[in-house]
Amino acid sequence: MSKIISIHSFRGGTGKSNTTANISAILAGQGLRVGVIDTDIQSPGIHVLFGFSEDEMKYSLNDYLWGKCNIEDAAYEVSRSLGGSISSSIYLIPSSIKAGEIARVLREGYDVGLLNDGFHELVEALDLDVLMIDTHPGLNEETLLSVAISDALAVIMRPDQQDYQGTSVTVEVARKLNVPRLVIVVNKTPLVYDFEQVKSQVEQLYSAEVAAVMPHSDEMMALASAGVFVLRYPDHEMTRLYRQIAQKLMS
Amino acid sequence: MGGIFDRLQDDLDARNNKKGLSPVDLLDMPPDLADLVNQIIRKNGMKLEDVANNLNQSQEEAKQALEKLVDKGYIRRVEVKKEVWYKAQFGRKADKVVSDNIWSKLDNIFKDEPE
Numbered sequence: 506m507s508k509i510i511s512i513h514s515f516r517g518g519t520g521k522s523n524t525t526a527n528i529s530a531i532l533a534g535q536g537l538r539v540g541v542i543d544t545d546i547q548s549p550g551i552h553v554l555f556g557f558s559e560d561e562m563k564y565s566l567n568d569y570l571w572g573k574c575n576i577e578d579a580a581y582e583v584s585r586s587l588g589g590s591i592s593s594s595i596y597l598i599p600s601s602i603k604a605g606e607i608a609r610v611l612r613e614g615y616d617v618g619l620l621n622d623g624f625h626e627l628v629e630a631l632d633l634d635v636l637m638i639d640t641h642p643g644l645n646e647e648t649l650l651s652v653a654i655s656d657a658l659a660v661i662m663r664p665d666q667q668d669y670q671g672t673s674v675t676v677e678v679a680r681k682l683n684v685p686r687l688v689i690v691v692n693k694t695p696l697v698y699d700f701e702q703v704k705s706q707v708e709q710l711y712s713a714e715v716a717a718v719m720p721h722s723d724e725m726m727a728l729a730s731a732g733v734f735v736l737r738y739p740d741h742e743m744t745r746l747y748r749q750i751a752q753k754l755m756s
Numbered sequence: 757m758g759g760i761f762d763r764l765q766d767d768l769d770a771r772n773n774k775k776g777l778s779p780v781d782l783l784d785m786p787p788d789l790a791d792l793v794n795q796i797i798r799k800n801g802m803k804l805e806d807v808a809n810n811l812n813q814s815q816e817e818a819k820q821a822l823e824k825l826v827d828k829g830y831i832r833r834v835e836v837k838k839e840v841w842y843k844a845q846f847g848r849k850a851d852k853v854v855s856d857n858i859w860s861k862l863d864n865i866f867k868d869e870p871e
Contacts, residue, residue, distance in 0.1 A: 617779065618846030625800040646849050649779035654798045681783055683794060 507628045509636045510754050511651045514661040515671025517548075517642040520692040521661050523725070523734065524750070525639040526554040528659075530733045531751045533584055533593045537634035540580065540627050542566065542598040544620070544651055545641040546610050549600035553730050555583040557597055565601040569623055570615040576623040577630040589736030596631050617646055624654060635755075643671075644678065652679055657686035657754045659716065663693045664703055669710070676711045688716035688753050696720055716753040717746040776847030777830045792821075793830060793844065801834060801843040 512525045525541060533539045543551045543566065552562075564579040576598065584595040601607060628636050638651045652658055660675050662668040672689065679687050689711060691703055700718045707715050722743050725734055735744040782790045795810065796802050802810075808818035822842050825831045832845040 614849035616846065617849050618776075618844060621797060621800065621844065621846065646779050649782065650797070653779055653782060653794055678783065681790070683791060 507633050507635065508656045508755065509624065509628070509638065509654055510657045510659070511638040511640055511655040512659050512661065513640045513648060513652065513675060514642050514668075515644075515675045516662075516668055519642070519661040519663055519668065520719075521642070522551040522554060522639050523730070524659065524661055524690060524692070524747075525637050526551060526733050527735045527744075527747045528751045528754065529595050529635075529637050530587065530589065530591060530735050531748055532635050532637075532755070533591045533595045534589070534735075536593045538594050538596075538632060540596045540598065540631055540633045540636040541639065542624070542627065542636065543600045543639050544647045545639060546600045546647065547607060547641055549602055549607075550730075551639045552597060552599040552602070554733055555595070555597050556586055556732065557581060557583055557599060559602055562599055562601070565599050565606070566623075567601040567606050567610055570610070570619055572619075575630075576626050580627065580631060587733055587736055589733070590739070591736070596627075596633070598627065617650060620647060621650060621654065624651075644674070649678070649682070652684060653682045655684055657688070658684045659688050659690050659750065659754060660713075661690045661692050662707075664691055664695070664698060673711065676713060686754065686756075688714050688750070690716050690750055691718040693721050694718050714753070716750040719743060719746050775829065776845045778847055778849075781830075793825070796831060796842055797844045801836070801841040803839060803841055807842065 512521050512528070514521050529539045529541050541551065543549045546566065561581065564574040566579055568574045569576045569579050580596040580598050582594055583597045584591045584593070587595070624636060624638070627633065638655065640648045640651050658679050660672055660679070662672040676687065689707055691707055694700060694703060700720070704715045704718050720743070724738060724741065725743060728734055728737060734741070735747050738744055777793070782794055785793065792807070792811070804815055804819055804822065807822060808815045811818055811821070813821070822831065826833060829845055831842045834841045834843050
């Protein structure tokens with residue numbers, strides 16, 4: 506049975522897209538067919554991690570929402586260009602990165618029901634085992650819909666006081682929407698912190714499982730979104746932690 | 757009619773949602789109602805018998821409950837292979853309420869952008 510997984514954070518810059526891309530690569534490396542949809546219509550970016558350029562983008566999620574194409578027409582197989590040990594497929598459904606099209610979505614809105622249909626049609630049309638949803642930070646309609654339909658949700662936060670407060674809002678919303686599986690990922694943790702203490706504090710604060718406390722990584726920063734980390738550094742500690750998160754989301 | 761929708765009748769009456777459902781509505785619905793609507797969204801539609809099983813009610817009771825939600829514009833009936841399914845009836849995402857001046861300025865900026 507296929508699974509829908511949303512990766513979300515209350516604030517921007519937490520590493521949502523990186524987490525989505527890395528978990529997708531791990532799952533595809535395990536032989537699963539993975540779809541990745543960028544619902545961050547206002548500020549899309551995950552296509553960069555998959556090395557997917559604007560020139561290759563005939564259709565995007567925006568075109569589907571405007572009725573110009575079927576959702577599967579906006580899906581692109583990106584795993585072959587990634588290298589590494591991916592034995593299955595990753596399909597990316599990008600949002601448009603044309604400024605005018607972003608402005609049009611903001612101005613005109615779109616049919617939210619079409620987005621919901623699109624999620625389900627994608628799973629069926631591409632015979633996906635997993636659909637990963639990369640969301641816009643904070644709370645808006647597409648984020649709430651993504652969370653509502655998810656079998657599992659990873660809330661990403663940094664060990665930062667603003668993130669602590671925002672995460673509590675997100676966790677509360679996820680509980681209200683009865684998400685069957687909720688985990689928290691603490692990302693970009695300074696190496697001077699006591700990781701066990703961070704994990705225990707966060708678990709206690711939200712009464713939710715912490716799937717991993719990820720360290721700040723110079724290698725990740727240096728990669729600068731120019732690739733998928735777990736494929737570049739298969740033996741790195743971060744890669745082991747991404748595998749742990751993937752396993753917890755799928756369990 | 758028995759079941760949860762008797763208790764929710766006042767709430768449904770208070771909501772005059774003819775513009776369709778927004779995911780935001782799920783946050784302030786009573787938990788029983790939110791749970792049902794959420795399941796219909798998650799499964800992208802449910803048949804009457806599935807709803808009845810889910811609510812542990814007779815099909816007649818479940819149908820009355822669903823029809824109330826149809827009347828309120830939260831869900832709609834869809835015929836699939838001669839069977840009636842109930843699907844969420846989402847409204848259009850609200851346009852951003854900002855000055856028209858901003859949009860016309862953006863139009864001017866982007867008017868030369870290729871399709």
